[in-house]
Amino acid sequence: MNILINQQSRDIPDQCSLEQLLTQVLGIPVAGLAVAVDQTVIPSTDWPGYMLQPADKIMLIRATQGG
Template sequence: MYCCLPILQRVYSYRLKFNLNQMEVTVNQQSYSVSENCSLQHMIDHVLVVPVNGIAIAVNQEIIVKSDWPSYVLKAGDQLTIIKATQGG
């Protein structure tokens, strides 16, 4: 079983129907429901499905270095900000 269930729907849809030990986290001001003990890496790979090249992630306004993503466990109510590097000037 994945540590983050790939429930890509908003928090309010299935959360009331099933007790899956879910918690709510916010990513760029959008709420997601994930299972407890979800790592930051798993959230990126299996829930958000975003490419990891050229992004930085802050949790509760603190940058998390990429090497810590696999071991960083999210907590209920965490606020994630994903920033993508762009070119241009």
């Protein structure tokens, strides 16, 4: 299925959870990461059971240090 990640189109497997997307498909570290799906922030505790749908719009935001 096709979704948007930070405004870029991406094909992912059907039946893909948010956690699977982050850890297996994208292979990114999840520490300090916030995720919104269709402008709704999804708590990290919900990622394993949150199933993505075709045309979902996902925004990934990483916390950084600085001043």
